[in-house]
Amino acid sequence: MALEEYAGAIVLEWDGQEIDVVDFSVTSRTGTKPVKTMNRSRRVKGFARGIEEHELSVTVVVPLTGDKDWLTLEGAKLTSYPASAGGKRESYLDCYATEVSDKYSVENEARRDIRIFAARKVSE
Incomplete structure (x- = not known):
């Protein structure tokens, strides 16, 4: 039985330019809500x-030179795909930055x- 390969590290692009990412996570919500009614059950x-x-x-990571101004992220396209060969690309369209915070340790x-x-x- 051959071992199965799984997705590992990803590459993230902002409008076609690669970004050095340490951590990336996506939360998708369907917007579906329960309809509650007053009934016996x-x-x-x-x-x-x-x-x-x-x-x-x-x-x-925060580079010493050439840092992006993340607060100006408006209407951008962010694309993630596996760093190794194969796998599907996922693009997030019309992206807007809502919060930016710095952290030092x-x-x-x-x-x-x-x-x-x-x-x-969009899955490509």
Whole structure:
């Protein structure tokens, strides 16, 4: 039985330019909500479809020169794909930075945490 290969590290691009990422996570919400009604069974009777949302959390290292101004991230396209050959690309379109924070510690390099809102996700 052959071993199966899994996705490992990813490459992240901002409008085609590669970004050095330490950590990357995506939270997608369907927007679906339960519809509660007053009835004897005291249970949810159904659901209502909502608006899909995507929130990205990116941690990058802070370079001494050539740092990106993450607060200006507006209407951008962020694409992630496996660093090794194969695998699918996922693009997040119409991205906007909602929060940027810096973090410094004794043991690690300076890092920047960025929260990003994406209007839609496309698998390529």
